[in-house]
Amino acid sequence: QHQLVQSGTEVKKTGASVKVSCKASGYTLSDLGITWVRQDPGHGLVWMGWIGAHNGDTDYAQNFQGRVTLTTDIFRNVAYMELTSLRSDDTAVYFCARGWRVNNFDLWGQGTRVTVSS
Amino acid sequence: QSVLTQPASVSGSPGQSITLSCIDMRSGVSAYSSVSWYQQHPGKAPQLIIYDATIRPPGVSHRFSGSQSGNAASLTISGLQAEDEADYFCSSFVGGDTVMFGGGTKLTVL
Numbered sequence: 001q002h003q004l005v006q007s008g009t010e011v012k013k014t015g016a017s018v019k020v021s022c023k024a025s026g027y028t029l030s031d032l033g034i035t036w037v038r039q040d041p042g043h044g045l046v047w048m049g050w051i052g053a054h055n056g057d058t059d060y061a062q063n064f065q066g067r068v069t070l071t072t073d074i075f076r077n078v079a080y081m082e083l084t085s086l087r088s089d090d091t092a093v094y095f096c097a098r099g100w101r102v103n104n105f106d107l108w109g110q111g112t113r114v115t116v117s118s
Numbered sequence: 119q120s121v122l123t124q125p126a127s128v129s130g131s132p133g134q135s136i137t138l139s140c141i142d143m144r145s146g147v148s149a150y151s152s153v154s155w156y157q158q159h160p161g162k163a164p165q166l167i168i169y170d171a172t173i174r175p176p177g178v179s180h181r182f183s184g185s186q187s188g189n190a191a192s193l194t195i196s197g198l199q200a201e202d203e204a205d206y207f208c209s210s211f212v213g214g215d216t217v218m219f220g221g222g223t224k225l226t227v228l
Contacts, residue, residue, distance in 0.1 A: 035217070037164075037219075043221075044120070044207060044219055044220070044221045044222040045156075045164065045207055045209075045219040045222070046219065047209075047216065047217040047218060047219060059215045059216060061216060062216075095163055095164070097164075101215065102152075103152040103153070103154050103169065103209055103210060103211050103217055104152070104154050104166055104169035104170070104175075105154075105156075105164075105166060106166045106169075106175055108163035108164055108165070109163065110163055111163055
């Protein structure tokens with residue numbers, strides 16, 4: 001059974017960084033890459049970027065350029081999303097999803113809630 | 119503000135068919151690239167229900183169908199059921215190497 005399991009809830013101070021993990025099971029993460037999407041409270045989905053795990057190629061949404069870094073550990077079959085210089089409006093649920101340079105994300109993690117406060 | 123515009127809410131009664139729209143507001147764009155649709159129940163992750171405008175992934179009910187014409191894509195749900203009450207998001211490639219989601223439509227089953 002293919003699964004993406006994300007790390008747990010995070011509470012951070014303004015200006016700090018957060019690193020969310022996304023572990024793939026039942027398939028090899030490097031085959032299909034990983035996309036990261038966030039959902040602001042009560043709002044829609046926002047594409048953050050993706051990483052081709054087999055080659056490390058990344059594309060980032062303009063809104064997150066310079067603050068987000070996507071990486072993978074192909075040996076542990078885990079993807080990571082690090083967001084720095086956190087602001088209160090980064091409070092959201094962050095999802096990983098299977099897919100790279102595609103527009104059909106067929107497998108999603110359960111989401112990680114990140115709360116940022118001063 | 120997303121370039122993919124969806125109505126904020128729609129409603130329908132059980133058994134009815136309803137259609138959700140997703141319109142690309144970018145000027146000069148005459149056709150989508152690979153529209154997808156996702157269903158999201160409260161507190162859950164989105165689920166892919168349509169990709170490439172019309173294709174249903176395995177396991178998705180045949181009551182869901184997609185279409186596309188010019189800069190508008192549509193998701194039709196036939197035989198509406200209580201379990202269809204959810205948020206629905208469309209998405210499309212924007213600029214070839216990025217993806218954008220629509221603002222989402224909240225479907226209420228009366």
